Amino acid sequence: MTTLFTILFDGVAYGMLLFVLACGLAVTLGLMNFVNLAHGAFAMTGGYVCAVLVNNSGWPFFAALPLAFVSSALIGVVLERSLYRHLYTRSHLDQVLFSIGLTFMSVASVDYIMGSSRIFIKLPSALEGQFDFFGVGIGRYRLMIIVICGLLTVALQLILAKTRFGSRLRAAVDDPRAASGLGINVPQVFAFTFAFGCGLAGLGGALSAEILGLDPYFPLKFMIYFLIVVTVGGSSSITGPFLASLLLGIGDVAGKYYVPKLGPFVIYTIMIVILIWRPNGLFGRAATR
């Protein structure tokens, strides 16, 4: 019985991690209708920034995490202003080609600068190991992930639903022309949102180095997971991707534990079943565009 809870706990932690990594993609794809396959590259950037700060410059891990967010967000805003915005009105194929090209460039440049071997971030010893909670093994690091990601999710939901910026963003997405007619600076809103999504990815990349491993191929290896989260969750809100991440995280971990021979297929089976049942994802709105 206690094993069940350990599995559930690991699954939730894995799901939360997927959510932080992928929710930026849900925002760009769902809210801004832009297919950004280079999303993983921003996550990787965050991971490497954190690794360099902690391992080479001796920063404490918790001080480096916000920096991972900020640096990815900065690179995001620069690229958005210089490159991405020209492609908002282009076809999805153009966007895919552009962003996949960007991904390959990021892989090659990180390989060149940092080398191709996998790197680790030195963690404070307080985060290492497991402790027993009524017989359930709880990993300290995974617990931290759940806490950080849980807080982020609540904050995101509040920002989108309750703040003025949230309503501006939703307005800009629903009808950019009307929104700019009402005096909303649509490009600025988009740039900010894009940067924020990139920042979240960067934070996710830094958090995931310990569990998923960090190497220059990160953006390519995990692109498929991000896309699964967004397609299963539907891209109209962040609740969808959040639930989808949890479902996939728990499904993946439990599947690998209970049926290790089928392990890697479980996540894809869940995806196919859900998409047959609801082609627009769990919370997708039925083809409004």
Place this chain on the structure above:
Amino acid sequence: MSIRSQMLLAAGAVAGVLALAPASAQDAVKIGLILPMTGGQASTGKQIDNAVKLYMQQNGDTVAGRKIEIILKDDAAVPDNTKRLAQELIVNDKVNFIAGFGVTPAALAAAPLATQGKIPQIVMAAGTSIITERSPYIVRTSFTLAQSSTIIGDWAAKNGIKKVATLTSDYAPGNDALNFFRQNFTAGGGEIVEEVKVPLANPDFAPFLQRMKDSKPDAVFVFVPAGQGGNFMKQYAERGLDKSGIKVIGPGDVMDDDLLNGMGDAALGTVTAHLYSTAHPSAANKEFVAAYKKAFNSRPGFMAVGGYDGIRLIYEALKKTGGKTDGDALIEAMKGMKWESPRGPISIDPETRDIVQNIYIRKVEKVDGELYNVEFATFEAVKDSGKTKK
């Protein structure tokens, strides 16, 4: 001219050049070195390239009156690239040897070309048993997974390990490692309580490790590609498997000297069987390690040794043939050759053209603040037991 006849002509030209290639023995002896210099296997390529350079620095670039010229090509461990590059090297550059080969599929892709061109193919890294059976022109200076996996199986059965759970990556070398381990371990009276194959691109070991923990074995036998070893060890410690007294054993690839220090103290106490450790206590090795560290500012791992011995084999074979580069004569010269490598005494099996070497049982210990695989038992002159043709 129609496209069809153009293609025929081109094919004819290629065949003609292939037939001529070995005969064009003039000035320099050319060695086509095909290695993964980019991509996930790049550390293998870099180590071998470094070792080859080091050997040539130490021993000069002239053998039997002929200059040695290395042509380095990057195949990124993609077999299609390997094949194309090998063909270009043989046809256009008229190389006398092809060497390197970071992964098994790459070595296999080039094998038919070695046969066709009668060019010796020196495998310096890839470790699946079948490779040397694919062409009579293949000689290997690295290792086979059967060598280390059978030995660790024997050792575990004799040293109080009764129940083992296995965790191996689901691809050819992983399956080789698992099968040879299982064969020798169960023959020695051991029992395998849990067998898990993890996907090659596996993001998170957590569920598999939890399964290992719950099956309460004496030890976990693990084989994952070199880069993933660090992740495995970290999560192994995170889950407290080290504290519940479960040992890690395996072939030595997981504890590659190249990456060992990055794994942290979690790796301490891991027992593996392998052909080479940077800490191998011989004069030849101390000299090799010192020279390598001085030149490249990093530790040589077993891949570097495979490359170092590979280029040495080429030098010695050329000395024996008096600088002649006829493929058959070179292969004959290499068969049965013996020498003292940094890893210990090694030889080339005249029947299989595969390497015969000592396999050492080592334990990860801290020496002068760094992690090393410290050898404590030796199995001498181990042949590859994984050949299909007996």
